[in-house]
Amino acid sequence: MISPGWLLFIYCVLVVLASLAGGLLPLLVRLTHTRIQLATSLVAGLMLGIALLHFLPHGAEQLGSLHRTVAWVLGGFLAMFFLQRFFHFHHHDLPEGDPDDCCQHGEHDHGGQGHVHHEQTLAAKSAKQLTWVGTAVGLTLHSLLDGLALAAAVLAGACAEHEVTGLAGAGVALAVILHKPFDALAIGTLMTVGGHSRFSRHVLNGLFALATPIGAGLFLVGMSQFAENNPAFLGCALAFCAGAFLCIACSDLLPELQFHSHDTIKLSIALLLGIGVAILIGQFEHCHEAGHDHVHRHDPAQCADPGHRH
Template identity: 35%
Template sequence: MSAPVAALLSVLAISLASLAGALTLSLGRARLERIIFLLVSFAVGAMMGGALLHLIPESYEALGGGPKTGLLVLAGVLAFFVLEKFLHWRHQHGAPEALAGATGHSHGHGHGHGLEAGAAPFALVNLVGTIAHNVIDGAIVAASYMVSIQTGIVTTIAVMLHEIPQEIGNFGVLVYGGYSPRRALFYNFVAGLGGLAGAGLVLVLGAGFEGLADYLLPITAGAFLYIAGSDLIPELNRRHSYPASKAVGQLLMMLLGIAVMALPLLIGGAGH
């Protein structure tokens, strides 16, 4: 099998990880409604772990020391702040109404719109960040296959280990933001196909796109930090802080998200 074909097949397998949220569809709407705050908490840990344990360290390795990486992370934060503000202006229903019906209940604003019409802007912001992340992952996998088949396989496994938990978290964020579970699964899958675009660009353009991906890494990290810190954590504090058992559940799921994102680092360290 040629390296380009192996790269595309590997990225397609990683893209299918976006369907991991399907595991929750079998729970039923009532049970999903009870655990959605746990999925969101898991997403917080996965996003922050992905940004701080993978994307930012990789950015420093690719771009070198100095303030460049930090400035690009800040640029990502500010860019997604502006994007969310724009979506709020275009979408006058805003997040509170959507969050009130996050798992399928009516939003109660009486305009007769469908569920997606009342979805929170941060859910779309999350999708944009996810697409950018998947494009970068696809580029990384394709570039590794250009080195050797063995390097590509190892990279694919590492990417898959951090992609599955993040995709489960993304699914929870979309449902919490007002999308129906099935629509959230579909959008998450479409976002997952961004990996094929990233791989295709690397295979066609070669090292030129790889250099661009180095700059997208910290911007994507800033996006994840923004979404987790400005949208998800405040909502968890506002809506799910009591009773104490829920707060403990939040913390444990955040730690689980961080731990799973740290797993590829531990495996990689053990392999040296």
């Protein structure tokens, strides 16, 4: 069976490829508002299911305390909420206007008003620059948390030793892989509106794609350093990730209630489909767990060893 370290490496490679694909998505597929919203609802449903059906029960099992688990869930929710509040990076839609609109407006200026409109154009460009920078920083921090979630899920499966097919953390990996193209698309879209070249967008997307593997690596280092003296470290991380995933799902779903009165049936079906995928993955894991005569548990610090095998 694949060791946790190699499995995590494979997942990280897939996440990087998904992120790079997100930067190329506008060149490969004709994106529409409806298509993006349907995909967003599907992924949000999957992340909602992963948070409540995977992270939360595994975290509670590791911690052995419901109150402590809920406290870490709240911490994860608030951490992701404030990331979005201060960096304004949650943007899963097409740009509302042509990037050249401000320049076109400037060409129609007359008389002494030309200078004023020129200043507005510079101000607009500065605002767009700050927008994509804030988005890139926020999504990078978000991706580091994705890496933490991915590593925690893989190690949780490794410690439980019920993922006999070598697919520990498959549900979390699928959620991150499907969500990552939208993050890359958001950065690319805002950089396009800001007038940046295609080359600079691809370079930044390549750097952004590495954030999740870095987050996973940092978590492995943290596990190896702190898990021995703090056995609840993994459980805290799982509960924290449950809150973070819950916040991401809510950020995608709740605006639909107010701003997307159209396509309600399609969006609802996509949401339920995403939750259904999370349920199926959970059932798959439980079936394999039931196939064992007993479930072995390992020291979380031992599970953090990349070369550890069952």
